[in-house]
Amino acid sequence: MSATKKIIRVGLIGAGRMGSFHATSLAQRVPGAVLAAVADPVPGAAQRLAEKLGVERFYSEPQAMLDSPDIDAVVIVSPARTHAELVVAAARAGKHVFCEKPMAVTLEEADRAIAAAREAGVVLQVGFNRRFASGFAAALAEIKAGKIGTPQLLRSLTRDPAPLRDPTPIPPWTIYLETLIHDFDTLLHCNPGAKPVEVYAIADALVRPDFKDKGLLDTSVVTIRFDNGAIAIAEANFQAVYGYDVRGEVFGSNGMLQIGNINVNNAVRYTAEGISIDTSRQDTDLLADAYIAELTEFVRCAATGETPRATGEDARNALAIALACIASVQQNLPVKL
Template sequence: MTTSTSPTALASDTGIATPVRVATIGAGRIGSSHTELIARHVPGAVVAAVADPVDGAAERLAGAVDAGFATADIDVVLASPDVDAVLITAPARSHSELVCRAAAAGKHVFCEKPMAVTLDEADRAIAAASDADVVLQVGFNRRFASGFAAARRAVDDGRVGTPQLLRSLTRDPGPWHVDPARVPQWTIFLETLIHDFDTLCFLNPGARPASVHAFADALIRPDAKASGHLDTAIVTIAFDNGAIATAEASFSALYGYDVRGEVFGSAGMATAGDGRTSDMTFYGAAGIAIDTARRDTVLLHNAYVGELTAFVESVRSGSPAVVGGADARTALQIALAAIRSVETGRTVTVDEVD
């Protein structure tokens, strides 16, 4: 790497590598969670700064993690020589622009999903990171969850055989209280199922999505459908290696946060994911009960730590990101094809949206 934040630059005069100095852009729920993980659970990294335009938000988070400084001005972070990398956790529609700005400033980038909401935006973000020779990693955390990683190993070592049927689902915890008017259109595809689309590609390595058919409705809030709100969806994806996959999402699972995946092949099947917070099951007079997670940051805590640790290691070593811009672009293609399928009521080839 040739940027000022290359692995060579991240070493002290004593030859001991100095920590990667990470700045958070966006101090909301997931930004705060990621920042606290960087500060307390990711070796070789420190929180250098927090930026957020909301009055007081950056200061509160920076104070909680003892960050170097807080600011409402993103440009201050991007211009700072005390920042090696940025963590982009601002609203989704701003991600691609922020990736480009950060890359142009020579900062390595960890971007929460989705990296972009159009393919043109995705291509610009990928090109910006490549031109600046900086690491670009996208936050597809399920690849780092132990069960999903083990399922992929079962595919890689041949135990599953040739993948034939795949399944991935996301059910956000209920009851759902969000005002539908505050949810951007197509969120269920671009921000929720985008995880499942990446998971299906991850569990079917080397294959490319070929066609998509999607069904979606407002089953939780039927009154909001007229304004374009969708809260429930199933997407079928045909891959070029013959495998058929389904992705499913709901915004309101009353029993808790639920994430699962499955790959069935010619030699076996691997499943991953659960809503449990432990493997304890309680048997009592009222029946059988298990404890379930109510937040993604609880259920996928170790996966979040894993993806942030992998990003820091890529910055320190100069190695490519484990989950890069091309992976994000593929998941986005599926999401855009799903949107077009809902709009037209037909199967859409992925090439149509490229």
């Protein structure tokens, strides 16, 4: 069997909403992958997901799965604060690693994860799914081909549709570390070769002001200045009542690119009630193809040794901006990078 035909046996850590989506993709939609095991410390979670997908093995301790010699690769979809530790453990066990963003929440953690993968000689890919969305991929190709000249003004936004309820499960600074980190990667990706040199962030609890004293900021705007002179804006809000909203724009010396929309499809409804469209209500609706494509690339890279599009270094670069945003909000000042 050739390397390109190699079957990759994947273990998944984290049986929550996103983990269940990735597990289903690995079991049913990703060529060359076999979902071999599921692990989750929440009682019964791994067993329920495994049984639903016809997977025989399930674990309450992720390390027990990592110790299995017949697992080739691991997909980590656990809570963000556990990611770096699991990346290191998986790499040391000789497993190729796909980790949902953020890969880490400190630069020290990020460096440790990158070093562990490098020392073990395993693939490390991070879940920056927008790189795999057709519109964003097409825009990057246009930028690299010089179609819009030199990027000068960039914008990326994320607006989550779910209404905010009890904020207890949402850790502080989630808006930067887990939401806007996608936008930071997008802006870095769409301004290739440029480095961020200054960040200024403002944030507040506008959706639920009563949660502010619990540390939950739900709205933010970030300005990023790059060393090539380009200026970027990233924004986020945790309650877009009309649907899951992910878009971007790159204005250059020779033109402009607009990326993304919130439509389920391109159908527009004209009735006596007015003109309407159906919008995507979840990330797994709007970006379903991108989620599958990123796992497909991961499995291919695990089989061939190729370098994936979204690496540990990319995760570290986006994290550096997220951490600068936190410092900027705390100090109410621009922060140099």
